[in-house]
Structures are given as structure tokens and as C-alpha cells.
Amino acid sequence: MLPDNNLVLEDAIFMNCDYLENVENIDKLDSISSYAFANTRLKRLELNVNYIGEGAFANCELLTNINIVADSINAYAFSNCEILKDVVIDAKYILDSAFENCNRIVNLTLENVVEIYDNAFKNCLRLSNVTSNTVNYIGDYAFAG
Numbered sequence: 001m002l003p004d005n006n007l008v009l010e011d012a013i014f015m016n017c018d019y020l021e022n023v024e025n026i027d028k029l030d031s032i033s034s035y036a037f038a039n040t041r042l043k044r045l046e047l048n049v050n051y052i053g054e055g056a057f058a059n060c061e062l063l064t065n066i067n068i069v070a071d072s073i074n075a076y077a078f079s080n081c082e083i084l085k086d087v088v089i090d091a092k093y094i095l096d097s098a099f100e101n102c103n104r105i106v107n108l109t110l111e112n113v114v115e116i117y118d119n120a121f122k123n124c125l126r127l128s129n130v131t132s133n134t135v136n137y138i139g140d141y142a143f144a145g
Helices: none
Strands: 044-048 065-069 086-090 107-111 129-131
Touching: none
Parallel strands: 044 065, 065 086, 086 107, 107 129
Antiparallel strands: none
16 A cells, blocks of 8 residues: 555656555555556556656556546556556547557547557557547557557
């Protein structure tokens, strides 16, 4: 359980924690820095933060469902989460390669997303259901695969 007063998780604070499967009180956070949870065994994630750093959840091999409210999702934030299937995002910006190589995403719901940058969903080969009505910009190769 995270302390109630911890508003920022520093870079790579839990990176490579092989037994980390669940985090409670994550809703108390304001910011998740780069690679904070990379290479952990998180399974599900509900998150409401201002900032998600580069690679914050990269290579989380057991992550299957996420529901995110954030201002932006930085580059490589969820890249290589290979069994991620259902994604709901309420954020203005999804930056470069944020979900690259998440090749099992099937359902993607984008709420209030206005810009999707280069390679954001590249190699998401099973992506078949995308719901959005606010996207104004889609970068190069954003949905390539």
C-alpha cells in the first residue's frame, strides 16, 4: 500500500520488482515518473493522475486491462505489454510509441483524446474496436502494423 501523502513516484522506483502484482492507493498519486512500474507483474490498472512518465508501465507482461485518466501518456508508457486487451483512455495526448507492440489490444476507447503521436499503437495487430469522437491529429504510423 502506498502512503496517502506520496504524490510523486520517482524514476524506476519499482522497476523490475518481479513480485509486484497489485498497487493500492494509486489514486492518491499526482505523477508517475519514468519507468516507475516497468517490468513488474501488474495485472490490472485504474489510474487518475496528471502525468505518466516515459516507459512507466513498459514490459508489464501480465497487464490485461487499463482504465486511465491523465493529461498525457508519455512515450513508451505501456509499450510491450503483450497481453493487454482492453484499454480505456481519458487523456488529451498519447505520445510516441506509448502502446507500441501491445499486440493483443482488441478494444480501445479514447475519451477526450485530441492528439495521437507517431507509432502510438504501432504493431497492435489485433486492434479491432476503436471508439473515439475527439481526435484531431493522428501522427505517422500511429496505427501501423
